[in-house]
Amino acid sequence: MTLLLKNIRAVDPSQGLDKITDLYIENGQITEIGSIDMAADRVIDGEGRLTAVPGLFDMHVHFRDPGLTYKEDIITGAAAAKAGGFTGVACMPNTKPPVDSPELIRYVFEKAKETGINVIPYACVTKGMQGKELCDYEELKKAGIVAISDDGRPVENAELMRQALELTNENGLIVTSHCEDLNIINGGIINKGEVSRQLGVKGMDRASEDSITAREITLAASCDARIHICHVSTYGSVNIIRAAKRDGVKVTCETAPHYFTYTDEKLLSRDADYRMSPPLRTERDRLAIEEALLDGTIDCIITDHAPHSAEDKADFETAPNGVVGLETSLAVTLTQLYHTGKMSLSKLVEVMAINPRRILGLPEVSIKKGAFAELCIFDPELEWTVEPEKLHSKSKNTVFKGERLKGRTVYTICRGKIVYEL
Ligand code: DOR
Ligand code: ZN
Numbered sequence: 001m002t003l004l005l006k007n008i009r010a011v012d013p014s015q016g017l018d019k020i021t022d023l024y025i026e027n028g029q030i031t032e033i034g035s036i037d038m039a040a041d042r043v044i045d046g047e048g049r050l051t052a053v054p055g056l057f058d059m060h061v062h063f064r065d066p067g068l069t070y071k072e073d074i075i076t077g078a079a080a081a082k083a084g085g086f087t088g089v090a091c092m093p094n095t096k097p098p099v100d101s102p103e104l105i106r107y108v109f110e111k112a113k114e115t116g117i118n119v120i121p122y123a124c125v126t127k128g129m130q131g132k133e134l135c136d137y138e139e140l141k142k143a144g145i146v147a148i149s150d151d152g153r154p155v156e157n158a159e160l161m162r163q164a165l166e167l168t169n170e171n172g173l174i175v176t177s178h179c180e181d182l183n184i185i186n187g188g189i190i191n192k193g194e195v196s197r198q199l200g201v202k203g204m205d206r207a208s209e210d211s212i213t214a215r216e217i218t219l220a221a222s223c224d225a226r227i228h229i230c231h232v233s234t235y236g237s238v239n240i241i242r243a244a245k246r247d248g249v250k251v252t253c254e255t256a257p258h259y260f261t262y263t264d265e266k267l268l269s270r271d272a273d274y275r276m277s278p279p280l281r282t283e284r285d286r287l288a289i290e291e292a293l294l295d296g297t298i299d300c301i302i303t304d305h306a307p308h309s310a311e312d313k314a315d316f317e318t319a320p321n322g323v324v325g326l327e328t329s330l331a332v333t334l335t336q337l338y339h340t341g342k343m344s345l346s347k348l349v350e351v352m353a354i355n356p357r358r359i360l361g362l363p364e365v366s367i368k369k370g371a372f373a374e375l376c377i378f379d380p381e382l383e384w385t386v387e388p389e390k391l392h393s394k395s396k397n398t399v400f401k402g403e404r405l406k407g408r409t410v411y412t413i414c415r416g417k418i419v420y421e422l
Pocket of ligand 1: 094
Protein backbone atom coordinates (compact mmCIF):
# COMPACT_ATOMS: atom_id res chain seq x y z
CA MET A 1 0.00 0.00 0.00
CA THR A 2 1.40 3.36 -1.05
CA LEU A 3 -0.05 6.67 0.02
CA LEU A 4 0.62 10.10 -1.44
CA LEU A 5 -0.25 13.21 0.55
CA LYS A 6 -0.29 16.20 -1.82
CA ASN A 7 -0.18 19.88 -0.84
CA ILE A 8 -0.06 19.16 2.87
CA ARG A 9 1.18 21.68 5.44
CA ALA A 10 3.74 19.58 7.32
CA VAL A 11 4.66 20.88 10.77
CA ASP A 12 7.37 19.25 12.89
CA PRO A 13 9.51 21.49 15.11
CA SER A 14 11.95 18.62 15.75
CA GLN A 15 12.93 18.93 12.06
CA GLY A 16 12.50 22.70 11.81
CA LEU A 17 9.69 21.89 9.39
CA ASP A 18 6.69 24.06 8.55
CA LYS A 19 5.86 24.10 4.85
CA ILE A 20 3.36 23.00 2.28
CA THR A 21 4.74 19.93 0.59
CA ASP A 22 4.00 16.35 -0.56
CA LEU A 23 4.69 13.20 1.46
CA TYR A 24 5.05 9.69 0.09
CA ILE A 25 4.37 6.75 2.38
CA GLU A 26 5.38 3.21 1.54
CA ASN A 27 5.77 0.11 3.70
CA GLY A 28 4.90 2.07 6.82
CA GLN A 29 7.58 4.69 6.25
CA ILE A 30 7.84 8.21 4.93
CA THR A 31 9.98 7.60 1.85
CA GLU A 32 9.88 11.03 0.15
CA ILE A 33 9.22 14.63 1.10
CA GLY A 34 9.07 17.40 -1.50
CA SER A 35 7.37 17.83 -4.83
CA ILE A 36 6.33 14.29 -5.73
CA ASP A 37 5.01 12.99 -9.03
CA MET A 38 4.63 9.29 -8.39
CA ALA A 39 1.62 7.03 -8.66
CA ALA A 40 0.17 5.76 -5.39
CA ASP A 41 -2.61 3.40 -4.30
CA ARG A 42 -4.24 6.35 -2.59
CA VAL A 43 -3.78 10.07 -3.07
CA ILE A 44 -5.04 12.65 -0.57
CA ASP A 45 -4.94 16.29 -1.66
CA GLY A 46 -4.57 18.62 1.33
CA GLU A 47 -5.15 21.70 -0.87
CA GLY A 48 -2.59 23.60 1.21
CA ARG A 49 -4.99 23.55 4.14
CA LEU A 50 -4.83 20.07 5.65
CA THR A 51 -2.03 19.97 8.17
CA ALA A 52 0.14 16.95 9.00
CA VAL A 53 1.89 16.75 12.36
CA PRO A 54 3.59 13.85 14.17
CA GLY A 55 0.93 11.54 15.60
CA LEU A 56 -0.27 12.96 18.91
CA PHE A 57 0.56 11.17 22.17
CA ASP A 58 -1.59 11.32 25.31
CA MET A 59 0.38 10.22 28.36
CA HIS A 60 -2.66 10.19 30.67
CA VAL A 61 -5.77 8.19 29.79
CA HIS A 62 -8.02 5.73 31.62
CA PHE A 63 -9.20 2.84 29.44
CA ARG A 64 -10.87 0.91 32.33
CA ASP A 65 -9.63 -2.41 30.98
CA PRO A 66 -9.57 -4.88 32.73
CA GLY A 67 -12.62 -4.85 34.94
CA LEU A 68 -14.61 -1.70 34.27
CA THR A 69 -15.24 -2.24 30.58
CA TYR A 70 -18.84 -1.03 30.73
CA LYS A 71 -17.23 2.45 30.84
CA GLU A 72 -14.52 1.85 28.20
CA ASP A 73 -12.18 -0.86 26.98
CA ILE A 74 -8.87 -0.83 25.19
CA ILE A 75 -10.52 -1.14 21.77
CA THR A 76 -13.11 1.63 22.24
CA GLY A 77 -10.62 3.84 24.06
CA ALA A 78 -8.20 3.44 21.16
CA ALA A 79 -11.01 4.25 18.71
CA ALA A 80 -11.54 7.54 20.56
CA ALA A 81 -7.78 8.17 20.50
CA LYS A 82 -7.56 7.58 16.75
CA ALA A 83 -10.54 9.90 16.12
CA GLY A 84 -8.64 12.56 18.07
CA GLY A 85 -5.41 12.20 16.07
CA PHE A 86 -3.49 10.19 18.67
CA THR A 87 -1.18 7.40 17.54
CA GLY A 88 -0.16 6.61 21.09
CA VAL A 89 -1.54 6.71 24.61
CA ALA A 90 -0.40 5.60 28.04
CA CYS A 91 -3.15 4.03 30.19
CA MET A 92 -3.42 4.57 33.90
CA PRO A 93 -3.47 1.42 36.04
CA ASN A 94 -6.51 2.21 38.23
CA THR A 95 -8.40 -0.66 36.65
CA LYS A 96 -10.08 -3.63 38.36
CA PRO A 97 -7.79 -5.20 39.40
CA PRO A 98 -5.16 -2.45 39.25
CA VAL A 99 -2.25 -3.14 36.86
CA ASP A 100 0.53 -4.05 39.29
CA SER A 101 1.94 -7.31 37.89
CA PRO A 102 3.65 -8.63 34.74
CA GLU A 103 0.52 -10.71 33.94
CA LEU A 104 -1.71 -7.63 33.83
CA ILE A 105 0.88 -5.67 31.87
CA ARG A 106 0.95 -8.50 29.33
CA TYR A 107 -2.85 -8.41 29.15
CA VAL A 108 -2.82 -4.73 28.16
CA PHE A 109 0.00 -5.14 25.62
CA GLU A 110 -1.77 -8.14 24.05
CA LYS A 111 -5.12 -6.39 23.64
CA ALA A 112 -3.34 -3.24 22.44
CA LYS A 113 -2.08 -5.18 19.41
CA GLU A 114 -5.61 -5.15 17.98
CA THR A 115 -5.84 -1.35 18.02
CA GLY A 116 -3.38 -0.38 15.27
CA ILE A 117 -1.89 2.33 17.52
CA ASN A 118 0.52 2.34 20.46
CA VAL A 119 -1.30 1.68 23.70
CA ILE A 120 1.07 1.27 26.61
CA PRO A 121 0.22 0.58 30.23
CA TYR A 122 1.40 2.30 33.38
CA ALA A 123 1.87 0.10 36.42
CA CYS A 124 1.02 1.06 40.00
CA VAL A 125 3.41 2.65 42.46
CA THR A 126 1.99 0.51 45.27
CA LYS A 127 0.55 -3.01 45.23
CA GLY A 128 -3.16 -2.92 44.43
CA MET A 129 -2.85 0.89 44.56
CA GLN A 130 -3.32 0.50 48.30
CA GLY A 131 -0.56 2.91 49.28
CA LYS A 132 1.01 0.35 51.62
CA GLU A 133 3.66 -1.71 49.83
CA LEU A 134 5.80 -0.79 46.82
CA CYS A 135 5.57 -2.86 43.63
CA ASP A 136 8.63 -4.68 42.29
CA TYR A 137 9.84 -2.07 39.78
CA GLU A 138 12.58 -4.24 38.33
CA GLU A 139 10.04 -6.90 37.41
CA LEU A 140 7.61 -4.30 36.01
CA LYS A 141 10.36 -2.75 33.92
CA LYS A 142 11.23 -6.16 32.48
CA ALA A 143 7.56 -6.54 31.51
CA GLY A 144 7.85 -3.36 29.40
CA ILE A 145 6.69 -0.57 31.70
CA VAL A 146 8.17 2.92 31.26
CA ALA A 147 6.25 4.80 33.95
CA ILE A 148 4.59 4.23 37.28
CA SER A 149 1.53 5.91 38.82
CA ASP A 150 -1.18 5.47 41.43
CA ASP A 151 -3.19 8.08 39.52
CA GLY A 152 -6.64 8.65 40.90
CA ARG A 153 -5.06 9.14 44.30
CA PRO A 154 -1.76 10.18 45.87
CA VAL A 155 0.60 7.86 47.73
CA GLU A 156 -0.39 9.19 51.13
CA ASN A 157 2.70 8.09 53.04
CA ALA A 158 5.49 10.53 52.14
CA GLU A 159 8.30 8.17 53.14
CA LEU A 160 6.86 5.43 50.93
CA MET A 161 6.67 7.92 48.06
CA ARG A 162 10.30 8.94 48.64
CA GLN A 163 11.35 5.27 48.45
CA ALA A 164 9.30 4.84 45.27
CA LEU A 165 11.10 7.80 43.70
CA GLU A 166 14.49 6.45 44.67
CA LEU A 167 13.79 2.95 43.34
CA THR A 168 12.08 4.00 40.12
CA ASN A 169 14.98 6.36 39.47
CA GLU A 170 17.43 3.46 39.86
CA ASN A 171 15.35 1.45 37.39
CA GLY A 172 15.12 4.25 34.82
CA LEU A 173 11.37 4.68 35.34
CA ILE A 174 9.42 7.86 36.05
CA VAL A 175 6.68 8.33 38.64
CA THR A 176 3.71 10.47 37.67
CA SER A 177 1.76 11.78 40.63
CA HIS A 178 -1.87 12.66 41.22
CA CYS A 179 -1.43 15.53 43.64
CA GLU A 180 -4.35 15.72 46.04
CA ASP A 181 -4.20 15.51 49.81
CA LEU A 182 -7.26 13.39 50.61
CA ASN A 183 -7.51 14.70 54.17
CA ILE A 184 -7.82 18.24 52.85
CA ILE A 185 -10.28 17.10 50.14
CA ASN A 186 -12.33 15.61 52.98
CA GLY A 187 -15.32 14.67 50.83
CA GLY A 188 -15.28 17.84 48.71
CA ILE A 189 -16.69 17.45 45.20
CA ILE A 190 -15.88 20.71 43.37
CA ASN A 191 -13.42 23.58 43.82
CA LYS A 192 -13.85 25.28 47.19
CA GLY A 193 -14.91 28.87 46.61
CA GLU A 194 -17.77 31.10 45.63
CA VAL A 195 -19.47 28.45 43.49
CA SER A 196 -19.31 25.67 46.10
CA ARG A 197 -20.74 28.08 48.67
CA GLN A 198 -23.49 29.14 46.30
CA LEU A 199 -24.41 25.52 45.57
CA GLY A 200 -24.12 24.52 49.21
CA VAL A 201 -21.80 21.59 48.42
CA LYS A 202 -18.51 20.65 50.03
CA GLY A 203 -15.48 22.18 48.33
CA MET A 204 -11.99 20.86 47.56
CA ASP A 205 -9.52 23.39 48.92
CA ARG A 206 -6.77 24.30 46.46
CA ALA A 207 -4.25 23.56 49.23
CA SER A 208 -5.00 19.87 48.61
CA GLU A 209 -3.24 20.14 45.24
CA ASP A 210 -0.57 22.70 46.07
CA SER A 211 0.65 20.90 49.18
CA ILE A 212 1.18 17.53 47.48
CA THR A 213 2.78 19.21 44.45
CA ALA A 214 5.26 20.85 46.83
CA ARG A 215 5.75 17.57 48.70
CA GLU A 216 6.47 15.55 45.53
CA ILE A 217 8.99 18.14 44.32
CA THR A 218 10.73 18.19 47.71
CA LEU A 219 10.90 14.39 47.79
CA ALA A 220 12.18 14.11 44.21
CA ALA A 221 14.81 16.79 44.82
CA SER A 222 16.00 14.98 47.96
CA CYS A 223 16.96 11.90 45.93
CA ASP A 224 17.68 13.67 42.63
CA ALA A 225 14.93 11.66 40.96
CA ARG A 226 12.56 12.70 38.19
CA ILE A 227 8.94 13.44 39.03
CA HIS A 228 6.01 14.23 36.75
CA ILE A 229 3.07 16.15 38.18
CA CYS A 230 -0.29 15.09 36.75
CA HIS A 231 -3.11 17.41 35.66
CA VAL A 232 -2.00 20.75 37.12
CA SER A 233 -5.04 22.96 37.81
CA THR A 234 -4.02 25.72 40.25
CA TYR A 235 -1.94 28.89 40.01
CA GLY A 236 -0.26 27.76 43.22
CA SER A 237 1.01 24.51 41.69
CA VAL A 238 2.16 26.39 38.61
CA ASN A 239 4.22 28.76 40.76
CA ILE A 240 5.74 25.89 42.77
CA ILE A 241 6.69 23.99 39.60
CA ARG A 242 8.08 27.07 37.87
CA ALA A 243 10.32 27.82 40.86
CA ALA A 244 11.44 24.17 41.11
CA LYS A 245 12.37 24.08 37.44
CA ARG A 246 14.46 27.23 37.94
CA ASP A 247 16.19 25.48 40.83
CA GLY A 248 17.08 22.56 38.56
CA VAL A 249 14.68 19.98 40.03
CA LYS A 250 13.89 17.27 37.47
CA VAL A 251 10.19 18.04 37.42
CA THR A 252 7.85 17.94 34.45
CA CYS A 253 4.09 18.37 34.37
CA GLU A 254 0.91 18.31 32.34
CA THR A 255 -2.49 19.95 32.18
CA ALA A 256 -5.73 19.17 30.34
CA PRO A 257 -7.80 21.28 27.92
CA HIS A 258 -10.64 21.76 30.41
CA TYR A 259 -8.32 23.58 32.82
CA PHE A 260 -7.34 26.26 30.28
CA THR A 261 -10.85 26.55 28.89
CA TYR A 262 -13.35 26.57 31.77
CA THR A 263 -13.81 27.63 35.38
CA ASP A 264 -15.97 26.29 38.19
CA GLU A 265 -18.82 28.50 36.97
CA LYS A 266 -19.67 25.48 34.77
CA LEU A 267 -20.72 23.68 37.95
CA LEU A 268 -23.60 26.08 38.49
CA SER A 269 -25.48 23.74 36.14
CA ARG A 270 -25.24 21.01 38.83
CA ASP A 271 -24.21 18.62 36.06
CA ALA A 272 -21.77 15.89 37.17
CA ASP A 273 -20.24 15.84 33.67
CA TYR A 274 -18.31 18.95 34.78
CA ARG A 275 -16.84 17.19 37.80
CA MET A 276 -13.29 15.82 37.74
CA SER A 277 -10.32 15.71 40.06
CA PRO A 278 -8.65 18.03 40.40
CA PRO A 279 -11.70 20.20 39.74
CA LEU A 280 -12.31 23.18 37.45
CA ARG A 281 -10.99 26.18 39.37
CA THR A 282 -11.25 29.97 38.97
CA GLU A 283 -10.38 32.46 36.26
CA ARG A 284 -7.09 33.26 38.00
CA ASP A 285 -6.15 29.58 37.80
CA ARG A 286 -7.30 29.24 34.21
CA LEU A 287 -5.11 32.16 33.17
CA ALA A 288 -2.12 30.82 35.12
CA ILE A 289 -2.45 27.43 33.38
CA GLU A 290 -2.57 29.10 29.97
CA GLU A 291 0.46 31.26 30.75
CA ALA A 292 2.42 28.26 32.09
CA LEU A 293 1.69 26.26 28.94
CA LEU A 294 2.92 29.09 26.76
CA ASP A 295 6.10 29.78 28.80
CA GLY A 296 7.08 26.10 29.02
CA THR A 297 6.42 25.58 32.74
CA ILE A 298 3.79 23.04 31.71
CA ASP A 299 5.36 20.46 29.40
CA CYS A 300 2.36 18.75 27.90
CA ILE A 301 -1.34 18.65 27.28
CA ILE A 302 -3.02 15.40 28.27
CA THR A 303 -6.72 14.57 28.38
CA ASP A 304 -7.06 12.53 31.59
CA HIS A 305 -9.68 10.74 29.45
CA ALA A 306 -11.79 9.28 32.27
CA PRO A 307 -14.92 7.60 30.93
CA HIS A 308 -17.93 7.09 33.24
CA SER A 309 -21.36 5.86 32.14
CA ALA A 310 -24.47 8.06 32.16
CA GLU A 311 -25.77 6.05 35.15
CA ASP A 312 -22.52 6.66 37.04
CA LYS A 313 -22.83 10.37 36.33
CA ALA A 314 -26.56 10.69 37.03
CA ASP A 315 -26.35 12.25 40.50
CA PHE A 316 -24.43 15.52 40.80
CA GLU A 317 -23.20 14.95 44.33
CA THR A 318 -22.37 11.22 44.35
CA ALA A 319 -21.05 10.71 40.78
CA PRO A 320 -17.41 9.67 40.33
CA ASN A 321 -14.98 12.32 39.04
CA GLY A 322 -13.69 12.30 35.47
CA VAL A 323 -14.36 13.44 31.92
CA VAL A 324 -13.62 11.99 28.48
CA GLY A 325 -11.34 14.08 26.28
CA LEU A 326 -9.50 12.25 23.51
CA GLU A 327 -11.84 13.33 20.72
CA THR A 328 -11.89 17.02 21.62
CA SER A 329 -8.35 17.71 22.87
CA LEU A 330 -6.78 18.83 19.59
CA ALA A 331 -9.86 20.80 18.52
CA VAL A 332 -10.14 22.60 21.86
CA THR A 333 -6.43 23.43 21.86
CA LEU A 334 -6.66 24.76 18.31
CA THR A 335 -9.76 26.79 19.17
CA GLN A 336 -8.56 28.15 22.51
CA LEU A 337 -4.86 28.65 21.88
CA TYR A 338 -4.01 28.49 18.17
CA HIS A 339 -6.87 30.38 16.57
CA THR A 340 -6.58 33.08 19.25
CA GLY A 341 -2.95 33.62 18.20
CA LYS A 342 -1.52 32.54 21.55
CA MET A 343 0.13 29.26 20.53
CA SER A 344 1.94 28.36 17.31
CA LEU A 345 1.37 25.00 15.64
CA SER A 346 5.00 24.10 16.38
CA LYS A 347 4.42 24.67 20.08
CA LEU A 348 1.21 22.65 19.90
CA VAL A 349 3.16 19.76 18.39
CA GLU A 350 5.70 20.01 21.20
CA VAL A 351 3.10 19.80 23.97
CA MET A 352 0.86 17.21 22.31
CA ALA A 353 3.33 14.93 20.53
CA ILE A 354 7.00 15.52 21.29
CA ASN A 355 7.24 16.25 25.02
CA PRO A 356 5.02 13.40 26.27
CA ARG A 357 7.12 10.81 24.38
CA ARG A 358 10.33 12.45 25.59
CA ILE A 359 9.18 12.40 29.23
CA LEU A 360 8.32 8.70 28.95
CA GLY A 361 11.54 7.91 27.07
CA LEU A 362 9.65 6.60 24.04
CA PRO A 363 11.04 6.74 20.49
CA GLU A 364 10.44 10.10 18.86
CA VAL A 365 7.97 10.39 16.02
CA SER A 366 8.93 12.86 13.35
CA ILE A 367 8.18 13.91 9.80
CA LYS A 368 11.35 13.05 7.94
CA LYS A 369 12.53 10.69 5.22
CA GLY A 370 12.91 7.18 6.62
CA ALA A 371 10.75 7.78 9.71
CA PHE A 372 7.78 5.58 10.58
CA ALA A 373 4.66 7.22 9.18
CA GLU A 374 2.76 8.25 12.31
CA LEU A 375 0.72 11.30 11.51
CA CYS A 376 -2.22 13.31 12.66
CA ILE A 377 -3.75 15.14 9.73
CA PHE A 378 -6.23 17.83 10.64
CA ASP A 379 -8.21 20.58 9.02
CA PRO A 380 -7.52 23.66 11.15
CA GLU A 381 -10.48 25.54 9.67
CA LEU A 382 -13.18 22.88 9.95
CA GLU A 383 -15.87 23.97 12.40
CA TRP A 384 -17.98 21.41 14.21
CA THR A 385 -20.21 21.01 17.23
CA VAL A 386 -19.43 18.42 19.91
CA GLU A 387 -22.29 15.91 19.99
CA PRO A 388 -21.64 13.42 22.80
CA GLU A 389 -23.67 10.64 21.20
CA LYS A 390 -21.35 10.71 18.18
CA LEU A 391 -18.18 10.09 20.21
CA HIS A 392 -16.36 6.79 19.67
CA SER A 393 -15.79 6.39 23.38
CA LYS A 394 -18.26 4.15 25.23
CA SER A 395 -18.89 7.03 27.63
CA LYS A 396 -20.22 10.47 26.76
CA ASN A 397 -19.17 12.50 29.81
CA THR A 398 -17.59 15.42 28.00
CA VAL A 399 -17.37 18.97 29.36
CA PHE A 400 -17.34 20.21 25.77
CA LYS A 401 -20.83 19.00 24.87
CA GLY A 402 -22.59 21.45 22.59
CA GLU A 403 -19.41 23.48 22.12
CA ARG A 404 -18.60 24.87 18.67
CA LEU A 405 -14.95 24.09 17.89
CA LYS A 406 -12.64 25.08 15.04
CA GLY A 407 -10.23 22.41 13.79
CA ARG A 408 -10.68 18.67 13.52
CA THR A 409 -8.71 15.50 12.90
CA VAL A 410 -9.46 14.22 9.41
CA TYR A 411 -7.02 11.30 9.11
CA THR A 412 -4.89 9.44 11.61
CA ILE A 413 -2.04 7.40 10.20
CA CYS A 414 -0.09 4.86 12.21
CA ARG A 415 2.66 2.60 10.88
CA GLY A 416 1.77 3.82 7.39
CA LYS A 417 -1.90 2.80 7.60
CA ILE A 418 -4.90 5.09 7.75
CA VAL A 419 -6.39 3.99 11.09
CA TYR A 420 -9.02 6.76 11.19
CA GLU A 421 -10.76 8.79 8.55
CA LEU A 422 -13.45 11.39 9.28
O1 DOR B 1 -11.27 12.97 37.49
C1 DOR B 1 -10.53 12.00 37.55
N1 DOR B 1 -10.94 10.78 37.16
N2 DOR B 1 -9.31 12.16 38.02
C2 DOR B 1 -8.50 11.12 38.24
O2 DOR B 1 -7.39 11.33 38.64
C3 DOR B 1 -8.96 9.75 38.04
C4 DOR B 1 -10.02 9.71 37.04
C5 DOR B 1 -10.74 8.41 36.95
O3 DOR B 1 -10.11 7.34 37.00
O4 DOR B 1 -11.97 8.43 36.79
ZN1 ZN C 1 -5.36 11.90 38.33
